[in-house]
Amino acid sequence: MTKDRISNKHPTASSTQGNAQDGGWQPRKWGERQIGTFIPGLTKLAFKKKSPLLVRLMMDWEDFVGPRLGRETEPRRMSAGTLTLACSGPVAMELQHFAPQILERINTACGLRGEHTLKRLKVVQDMTAFETPRPVRPKPLQVNVADIDDEDLRQALERLGGHVSARRRRR
Known part of the structure; x- marks a missing residue:
């Protein structure tokens, strides 16, 4: 679709049929439109029957x-x-x-x-x-194992302790 730069008009479907008055050109309106103006067109097919x-x-x-x-x-x-x-x-x-x-x-x-x-x-x-909401799984609790010097062992015990305490809460 080409735009006439002089008159700022776009061709319409009637231009292919040869409208003699305006040459098939019609000014295009730009600007904000309320969302409610789109609803009837969008819901027309959904609510047809x-x-x-x-x-x-x-x-x-x-x-x-x-x-x-x-x-x-x-x-x-x-x-x-x-x-x-x-x-x-x-x-x-x-x-x-x-x-x-x-x-x-x-x-x-x-x-x-x-x-x-x-x-x-x-x-x-x-x-x-109707979808039922899935329950949110609680995060495991932090277990205090700060006294252990070995880093790998401390992280493993923190994870294990958190899972054990979470399992106790579920019961």
Whole structure:
């Protein structure tokens, strides 16, 4: 793509079709754009088959159910007044307990009334959707072996003592 140095304009796709008015040149606008202007274009294909209500639930899910349940659950689909949620096993029972409050919050916040309201939650246990954090392995403790003169022996005893004390803490 060549740039006309005199007018600071770039050719457009219409230039190949021969626009007689401006010769196919159009000024290019440079500058900062807010990141929110890119979101609709990026998410259009991802949410193409989803209803606007489900998209809103996915985007604001933590606001509806709270931060803890929001991290451990995820709305999957919505059909015929039923909202399908994915979660891990222990959270499923808690979701069933809070189902009336969650449905009321969603229906009120989204303005759903009459036949369009969500009437039930369907809970699907899906462990693959949520990664459990790996436990952090503690570093071995330092053992005081400063009285030993031999450098190699002192380093070996420090390592051994640290591993032994770490094993005792795990039990």
